[in-house]
Amino acid sequence: MEKKIFTKPVSAPRMLLLVALAVVLLLADHYTGVFAPARAWLETAARPLYWLGNVPGKVAAWSRANVAGPGGLAVENRQLQAEVLVLKGQLQQLAELGAENVRLRTLLNAQQTAKLRPLTAELIGVSPDPRRHQITINRGEHDGTFVGQAVLDGAGLMGQVVQVSAARAEVLLISDERHAVPIRVAGTDVRAIAEGTGDYRRLRLRHVPPTLEIAVDDLLVTSGLGGHFPAGYPVGRVASVAHDTGQPFVEVTVTPVAELDRSRHLLLVFPEPASESPHGS
Amino acid sequence: MAARGNAALQVAGSVGIALVLSMNGVRSWAQFLMPPMVLLVTLYWVLFGPVLYGLGFAFLIGLLLDLMLGTPAGEYALAFCVTAYLAQLLEHRVRHFTIPYQCLVAGALTLMFQLIMVAFGLIEAGGTLRLAQFYSALGAMLVWPLLVLLLGRLHDRGW
Numbered sequence: 001m002e003k004k005i006f007t008k009p010v011s012a013p014r015m016l017l018l019v020a021l022a023v024v025l026l027l028a029d030h031y032t033g034v035f036a037p038a039r040a041w042l043e044t045a046a047r048p049l050y051w052l053g054n055v056p057g058k059v060a061a062w063s064r065a066n067v068a069g070p071g072g073l074a075v076e077n078r079q080l081q082a083e084v085l086v087l088k089g090q091l092q093q094l095a096e097l098g099a100e101n102v103r104l105r106t107l108l109n110a111q112q113t114a115k116l117r118p119l120t121a122e123l124i125g126v127s128p129d130p131r132r133h134q135i136t137i138n139r140g141e142h143d144g145t146f147v148g149q150a151v152l153d154g155a156g157l158m159g160q161v162v163q164v165s166a167a168r169a170e171v172l173l174i175s176d177e178r179h180a181v182p183i184r185v186a187g188t189d190v191r192a193i194a195e196g197t198g199d200y201r202r203l204r205l206r207h208v209p210p211t212l213e214i215a216v217d218d219l220l221v222t223s224g225l226g227g228h229f230p231a232g233y234p235v236g237r238v239a240s241v242a243h244d245t246g247q248p249f250v251e252v253t254v255t256p257v258a259e260l261d262r263s264r265h266l267l268l269v270f271p272e273p274a275s276e277s278p279h280g281s
Numbered sequence: 282m283a284a285r286g287n288a289a290l291q292v293a294g295s296v297g298i299a300l301v302l303s304m305n306g307v308r309s310w311a312q313f314l315m316p317p318m319v320l321l322v323t324l325y326w327v328l329f330g331p332v333l334y335g336l337g338f339a340f341l342i343g344l345l346l347d348l349m350l351g352t353p354a355g356e357y358a359l360a361f362c363v364t365a366y367l368a369q370l371l372e373h374r375v376r377h378f379t380i381p382y383q384c385l386v387a388g389a390l391t392l393m394f395q396l397i398m399v400a401f402g403l404i405e406a407g408g409t410l411r412l413a414q415f416y417s418a419l420g421a422m423l424v425w426p427l428l429v430l431l432l433g434r435l436h437d438r439g440w
Contacts, residue, residue, distance in 0.1 A: 010369045014337075015362060015366040018358075018362045019363065025344070025358065026359075028354070030353060035354045039348050042345075042349055043349075049304060053303075125304050128303035128304060128315070128350070130417075131398070131399070162351075177402075
């Protein structure tokens, strides 16, 4: 293994100087946006790398779609047809419920909730750091994506956009330790905050008093408070409620309904102002 | 000059491939086993590469990762720099070690790197400390022989 003629000088002052420089960079990045242009430029430069990194995932998806025999496709087709039928039925019901909701809201003199326009997106990258539950999607500024935008999959809330570049966006998942989302319990309307735990299959509710009406299997939906997330999207189901008598708060864990570690096809939600509002308000 | 250019090309190529490999993250418990490929390639060049590739090189690669991955600028740079310094301290011994001993050193250095990154995580998010965060040291020990074999081949042909 001896391949070098000269050995490198080991220099502690040099290392300390670089560590000090790193600390200065950390502070500069935290308090100013000085690195934003460099990040934007690198995003463009690194696009081929993301594409290459995504090749195995694409090959796997392609093989799943094409390698299955005709028998498998026929079974899948039947399942999809049955699913479409069920969804169509539910949609008819939804239209009726929507109309009823508008009538009731008019009666109550309440403002109409904003309509939401979805845009499909595809996952193109995952943070290599397992502590960060962050994914990259193929929609960026060109598609109107903005920081703070809610991201869903077929089952429920996935997370929110935290960084946008020209053709890509970084999405922080709800299971990341740095993420919190205001929720309410569907049915009882009890409000709480659901925080990520760093585990894709578990969220926790913070500061829940023991008197709160919450039980295992309750569905939690976004409350819309805070303005980041549209109201009414499913977040998770209560997995356990544990009360230690010595503690002032109850420990509530939640299983997310979205497949945070699996979904490849996602939805971005754009708020659209209501086209008609009762009494012109 | 040609040899130096050739070395730069090989270093850039290997770091690029490591970046691609690390971007294709597996999202399951196996993700924790995934070794930090860019760090391992950087450590290889710090240990066995030309004199040019030292602490400054490790710092720059770390900064590149920071800017690409959206982490605060300086976080990976600091962790890479400190880990590369530790590698340099062991450099004379490591170059005479057999591959199994080198694997242990690679595992220990990855563990140090993860400790620094976990410390950053705790400062940033006040998150929890989990044992799984250190599994990548095991992955690094498994991958190191392959890395030495592949990059060593390049080395032999290059200069």
